[in-house]
Each structure stands twice: as C-alpha cells, then as structure tokens.
Amino acid sequence: xxxxxxxxxxxxxxxxxxxxxxxxxxxxxxxxxxxxxxxxxxxxxxxxxxxxxxxxxxxxxxxxxxxxxxxxxxxxxxxxxxxxxxxxxxxxxxxxxxxxxxxxxxxxxxxxxx
Numbered sequence: 001x002x003x004x005x006x007x008x009x010x011x012x013x014x015x016x017x018x019x020x021x022x023x024x025x026x027x028x029x030x031x032x033x034x035x036x037x038x039x040x041x042x043x044x045x046x047x048x049x050x051x052x053x054x055x056x057x058x059x060x061x062x063x064x065x066x067x068x069x070x071x072x073x074x075x076x077x078x079x080x081x082x083x084x085x086x087x088x089x090x091x092x093x094x095x096x097x098x099x100x101x102x103x104x105x106x107x108x109x110x111x112x113x114x
Contacts, residue, residue: 013093020088021045029075029087029107029114031100038068038099040075040107042087052078068099069106076110086113 003011022028027042042051054075056067079087087107094100108114 009093016090016093020090022088026086026088027051027084028090029112030090031092031094031103033094033099038064038071038103040071040103042075042079042084051084052082054078065099065102068102072103072106073110076107076112080111085111089114
C-alpha cells in the first residue's frame with residue numbers, strides 16, 4: 001500500500017502525541033515547518049493553551065537552517081525569561097533532521113533542556 005507524505009506524517013504525529021504531554025511546568029515545544037517558514041510554540045496541554053510562540057517571519061538572514069536555529073534561540077530566550085527551563089520536544093511528525101534539528105539545537109544553546 002502506498003501512502004502519501006501527509007498521511008505518513010499524520011500517523012507518525014499521532015504516535016508521538018500519545019506519548020508527549022505538556023504541562024505548565026514542562027510544556028510541549030511543538031514545531032511546524034512550511035516551505036518558507038518555521039514556527040514553534042510552547043503549549044500547556046492541561047489547559048489547552050499556547051504559552052509562548054516564535055516564528056521565522058521577519059528573520060531575513062541566512063539559509064532556512066540558519067534561520068531555524070535563530071528561531072530556536074528566540075523561543076529559548078522567551079522561555080527562560082518566563083521561568084521555563086525544561087520542555088518536551090514535539091517534532092510534529094517531521095524527521096529529526098535539517099531545520100527541525102537546527103531549531104532544537106538553537107533552543108538547547110539558548111538554555112532549554114529537553
């Protein structure tokens with residue numbers, strides 16, 4: 001049976017979301033990757049609310065991977081300022097490679113612990 005990319009990603013996403021649950025003390029760091037931009041949110045699943053968010057819109061320097069690393073640093077800076085040190089990483093069905101990996105590395109450099 002041949003699966004489309006989107007159905008494959010949806011299956012992986014469901015599998016990940018069964019295991020990863022964010023709380024106020026340790027929110028879920030959720031990544032969304034489009035062709036042009038990358039977005040990240042810190043989510044408290046107990047309330048169903050977004051705590052913080054950052055995106056690559058407005059960052060014009062470098063390649064997509066370099067921009068993703070900057071977004072990771074930006075969300076880490078906001079999180080540390082709000083007293084959040086640890087997060088659970090939700091790659092949202094994407095492979096841990098390329099822009100998603102660079103975003104995670106940038107967040108770690110910014111002071112977040114996964």
